[in-house]
Amino acid sequence: MAPRKFDLIAFDWDGTLIDSTALIATSLQEAARDLGLAVPTREEASHVIGLGLIQAFMWLWPDLEEGRHPALLERYRYHFLGRDREITLFPGVREMLGVLRAQGYLLTVATGKARQGLIRALEQAELTGFFDATRCADETASKPHPMMLLELIEEFGVEPDRVLMVGDTTHDLQMARNAGTAAVAVSCGAHPISELQREPSLAILDEVGALPRWLACHG
Template identity: 50%
Template sequence: YVIGLGLDQALRHAVPTMTEAQRPEMVTRYRHHFLQQDGAIPLFNGARETITELHEAGYQLAVATGKTHAGLTRAMASSDMTHYFHSTRTADRTFSKPNPAMLLELMEELDVSPERTLMIGDTTHDLQMAHNAKVDVVAVGHGAHSEEQLRALKPLTLVEDFVELKAWFKANA
């Protein structure tokens, strides 16, 4: 359940007995252990090709993530993806999913209306954020939540991977 949420929200859900006094130490310990594991992050099959094609076709691409800004910067740099994205929002710089703030801020910065915005997400938190921002959403089934959970939130469609997503864009853009 916690994948896709900001660290603070995830810890509150995963450790409901945690007190406010314990929270800073838990955050520090999590970050210490996470950063030891944080090497090159492999991309999902077809992700680089799909993102490259969308970028080259002129789409404004952005990232809204539960990661910290530092974590996203490392991940994008290690996968050589930074240059494809016009902007980002992270859970340590604004409200975490499913609050719509990330999408609303990105749309304002990029001067794009909700009607011209499409969220692509692989968790229920992503889909809920899109609905809360009044934005269409496509679900990708390779994430932490089941296809049944994703379909229950009524995305435009559910694709299995980036290869299917690229085909969907070609048919629907």
């Protein structure tokens, strides 16, 4: 058997492990309607998934006064938290994580969510305590800045070329490139394959559950 290439796997959360893209996009649209802002298209709202919320607001509404961000955040959370219990893990995710953990990989999360949002999501998915470490956008720099991955690299003392980022957006792939790590994309989330293909990655998988099979051949 060929030697393993990676020691640490960093997963994005929304759109990668959990099927939340539609609800996030809809919640952004509804928040805009509530405040009389220009309502983004589904494509525009999906594009910002993976960024921290403030960064997402700045991309969608670049002329919006900063003082209106708190109201927009409140309306987004109102719509999202009212339905987030409907969100489920993608099929096979729990089994996939179990396989990788048994194989000795360090499993981490690098997400655009805020810490409280990730805590809630992990509880609802019954994955609290499952990951070796997590990073959130309100505690470090938002993607595509490499800080999330660089902090994980430092925490575990691994080399960048031993880290694999797995995500569903170009933000994830750009973060990996900026941190000097490898990346695998999944096409089940926020960004279409046509966008994912514009950024460097080792593969674009149909679903994250296929990762152990890919690693067995390539990682």
